[in-house]
Amino acid sequence: MLSSFFYTLKEINQTVSKMALKGEYAVLETTNLKKMFKKNVAVSDVNLYLDKGESVGLLGPNGAGKSTAISMISSLVKPTAGDVTWHGKSVVKDPNVIRMYLGVVPQDIALYKELTAVENLRFFGRIYGLKGKALESQMANVLEIVGLTERKNELVKHYSGGMQRRINIAVALLHEPEIIIMDEPTVGIDPQSRNYILEMVQKLNQEKGMTVLYTSHYMEEVERLCDRIYIMDHGKVIASGTKQELTSILSSEETIWIELDRSYPDLAAELNEMEGVLRVTETDNGIKLITPKNSRLLGSIFQAAERQQVQITSLNVQVPTLEDVFLHLTGRKLRD
Amino acid sequence: MKSIFLLQLQRLRREPLMVLSMLGMTFIFVFFLGGFKTYGQLDVPVYLDQSMNEEEQDALLAKLNESESYVFTETDQKTAEKQVALGDAAFAMKGMSDNYRMLTAADDPNQVLVDQYVKQIYVEKLRLKEAEQATGDADYRSKVEAALVNAPITLTASTAEGESTSGGYSQRNHFLFGMTLFFSIYTIIFSLSKVAEEKRTGTWNRVILSPVKKLHLYIGHLAYSFMIGFLQIVFIFSVFRYGFDYEIGDNYGMILVAVACYTFAVVALGMLLLGLVKSLEQLNALVPIISVSMAMIGGAYWPIEAVSNNVILGISKVVPVTYGMEALKGISLGQSMSTLAQPLAILVVIGVLCMGIGINLMERKV
Numbered sequence: 001m002l003s004s005f006f007y008t009l010k011e012i013n014q015t016v017s018k019m020a021l022k023g024e025y026a027v028l029e030t031t032n033l034k035k036m037f038k039k040n041v042a043v044s045d046v047n048l049y050l051d052k053g054e055s056v057g058l059l060g061p062n063g064a065g066k067s068t069a070i071s072m073i074s075s076l077v078k079p080t081a082g083d084v085t086w087h088g089k090s091v092v093k094d095p096n097v098i099r100m101y102l103g104v105v106p107q108d109i110a111l112y113k114e115l116t117a118v119e120n121l122r123f124f125g126r127i128y129g130l131k132g133k134a135l136e137s138q139m140a141n142v143l144e145i146v147g148l149t150e151r152k153n154e155l156v157k158h159y160s161g162g163m164q165r166r167i168n169i170a171v172a173l174l175h176e177p178e179i180i181i182m183d184e185p186t187v188g189i190d191p192q193s194r195n196y197i198l199e200m201v202q203k204l205n206q207e208k209g210m211t212v213l214y215t216s217h218y219m220e221e222v223e224r225l226c227d228r229i230y231i232m233d234h235g236k237v238i239a240s241g242t243k244q245e246l247t248s249i250l251s252s253e254e255t256i257w258i259e260l261d262r263s264y265p266d267l268a269a270e271l272n273e274m275e276g277v278l279r280v281t282e283t284d285n286g287i288k289l290i291t292p293k294n295s296r297l298l299g300s301i302f303q304a305a306e307r308q309q310v311q312i313t314s315l316n317v318q319v320p321t322l323e324d325v326f327l328h329l330t331g332r333k334l335r336d
Numbered sequence: 337m338k339s340i341f342l343l344q345l346q347r348l349r350r351e352p353l354m355v356l357s358m359l360g361m362t363f364i365f366v367f368f369l370g371g372f373k374t375y376g377q378l379d380v381p382v383y384l385d386q387s388m389n390e391e392e393q394d395a396l397l398a399k400l401n402e403s404e405s406y407v408f409t410e411t412d413q414k415t416a417e418k419q420v421a422l423g424d425a426a427f428a429m430k431g432m433s434d435n436y437r438m439l440t441a442a443d444d445p446n447q448v449l450v451d452q453y454v455k456q457i458y459v460e461k462l463r464l465k466e467a468e469q470a471t472g473d474a475d476y477r478s479k480v481e482a483a484l485v486n487a488p489i490t491l492t493a494s495t496a497e498g499e500s501t502s503g504g505y506s507q508r509n510h511f512l513f514g515m516t517l518f519f520s521i522y523t524i525i526f527s528l529s530k531v532a533e534e535k536r537t538g539t540w541n542r543v544i545l546s547p548v549k550k551l552h553l554y555i556g557h558l559a560y561s562f563m564i565g566f567l568q569i570v571f572i573f574s575v576f577r578y579g580f581d582y583e584i585g586d587n588y589g590m591i592l593v594a595v596a597c598y599t600f601a602v603v604a605l606g607m608l609l610l611g612l613v614k615s616l617e618q619l620n621a622l623v624p625i626i627s628v629s630m631a632m633i634g635g636a637y638w639p640i641e642a643v644s645n646n647v648i649l650g651i652s653k654v655v656p657v658t659y660g661m662e663a664l665k666g667i668s669l670g671q672s673m674s675t676l677a678q679p680l681a682i683l684v685v686i687g688v689l690c691m692g693i694g695i696n697l698m699e700r701k702v
């Protein structure tokens with residue numbers, strides 16, 4: 001189990017080293033990236049790479065160091081140690097090597113809310129050197145992509161949260177970047193707008209071939225959008241790989257999901273003591289067990305429920321998800 | 337840089353309230369304190385000694401009211417004493433043939449100025465009287481007055497307090513300069529606070545991540561704040577000069593230079609404050625404290641010449657308002673370039689120092 005996790009990290013390092021020896025560079029690569037704020041280590045030894053056209057997820061709970069990592073990757077914050085390279089050139093030494101080719105969607109709505117969407121786009125287009133017809137045409141394109149053409153002349157402060165998020169993305173797309181870094185772009189919006197944004201990111205990656213680095217603490221977003229995933233916790237990358245590679249960390253285990261009519265802490269405690277149960281997690285309306293594959297524990301679970309006089313509303317045996325992998329690696333849920 | 341500057345103008349067009357309110361406040365305060373014409377002149381109650389005949393009384397009152405700064409109103413002794421006792425007047429004057437008395441209830445900086453003015457009139461009067469007696473010529477006074485109409489040499493002594501011949505110190509100008517410089521501090525620093533706001537919303541970082549150089553980003557913001565402060569001051573001076581006949585001096589070039597130096601110093605001070613504070617809220621709390629203290633210490637509310645406390649006078653030496661007031665008063669009195677060079681140079685030095693430290697502190701925060 002742990003060996004498969006370390007294998008994944010080893011594999012990445014080997015791949016990166018081989019590429020460098022051949023003179024082939026990943027589009028973007030970080031080497032032993034570290035950031036300290038006074039004596040606190042925010043990010044430590046982060047190694048990751050992105051190939052052209054890839055969609056890569058950076059997954060981790062709040063405070064895992066994702067935003068600090070992407071601040072260093074995007075050249076906003078200078079790392080304490082390590083390097084970030086863009087096509088083999090150091091971004092730390094010369095931040096300008098990446099800036100023209102990079103689009104960043106910050107977690108906050110980084111817009112002038114007292115201005116209209118068009119005025120915001122025009123300003124940000126100009127600072128990227130766009131002007132005249134090229135600027136107007138690009139503005140029309142991005143407004144079309146984010147679906148705000150009809151409402152482009154409204155003040156941003158009058159937009160809904162979802163629309164503000166969309167125009168926040170439009171600004172990052174304006175100069176047609178090679179790579180787009182999105183820092184939790186769906187935080188705090190309704191499911192409909194969220195779905196719209198996810199579809200948009202998917203299209204940008206699959207149809208326009210844009211390289212995407214997507215950070216989130218929503219497992220389902222990363223699972224849906226990303227070819228490869230880096231899982232971060234406490235400032236470190238604790239696992240990485242494709243979804244299949246990551247879930248294979250738990251290949252010898254399975255998840256038993258018991259749905260209950262309400263929370264029963266006594267049942268969770270009894271299950272935790274049960275032989276063969278590797279981990280017990282209580283959720284709002286049930287209990288999640290991680291057990292060895294084919295452990296044949298269902299009978300014992302029903303008996304425990306009978307003893308505790310608990311009503312089981314449903315029971316599922318599932319293959320492990322990324323959420324389970326995260327739980328397994330860190331001992332806590334993504335949104336803890 | 338141009339894009340950053342134009343963006344700030346666009347934001348001002350959308351939200352002009354702050355700048356307009358500072359303009360409005362300046363007008364209200366200057367009108368209220370400095371007045372349109374006679375309003376705002378210091379009213380001094382005068383009661384005259386019974387030993388003076390009516391002709392002498394009229395002559396004295398006419399002479400006293402030659403000043404543009406004071407209005408001497410004749411009243412009886414009881415009313416004058418009552419006014420001073422109740423605080424309706426800060427002081428009153430008793431006029432006698434060869435002497436005068438000031439009736440005061442508490443210390444008042446204006447009393448010193450009025451006293452100097454009245455004293456000068458009496459000194460002149462007594463000199464003429466002595467000369468009359470010495471020469472034995474009863475028409476001596478009228479001969480002197482006739483000679484003064486076509487005087488071969490006219491000596492005009494001017495001081496920062498005002499023209500010495502008229503006693504004064506122009507209160508109207510003082511309030512115009514003081515209130516304009518005071519409210520411009522708010523406009524300049526609040527317009528500069530957009531930097532703190534942009535840092536909070538994340539647009540600052542977004543621009544940093546673009547190909548725009550950080551130097552250009554700073555210059556764009558600083559140029560905007562400078563322009564908005566400079567135009568506010570120039571606009572107010574123009575309105576009061578041409579609309580209400582305030583005599584701010586004829587050397588418009590020097591006025592513009594003085595306003596530019598002062599605005600630069602305040603913009604730089606704003607940068608220093610931005611570097612010192614941790615949030616926009618802190619800055620918003622700090623600006624009124626700093627601007628009011630600077631205006632008080634720097635002599636925007638009352639003449640710095642009326643302050644005798646050495647500590648306050650010492651602090652006033654590092655406050656841009658002091659030098660802004662000094663330069664503007666000097667220009668209104670027609671002082672030479674060499675005299676004005678010192679306050680203007682100090683404003684530039686304050687500006688350079690504050691700007692350097694401020695930008696340094698801001699960059700360390702990143």
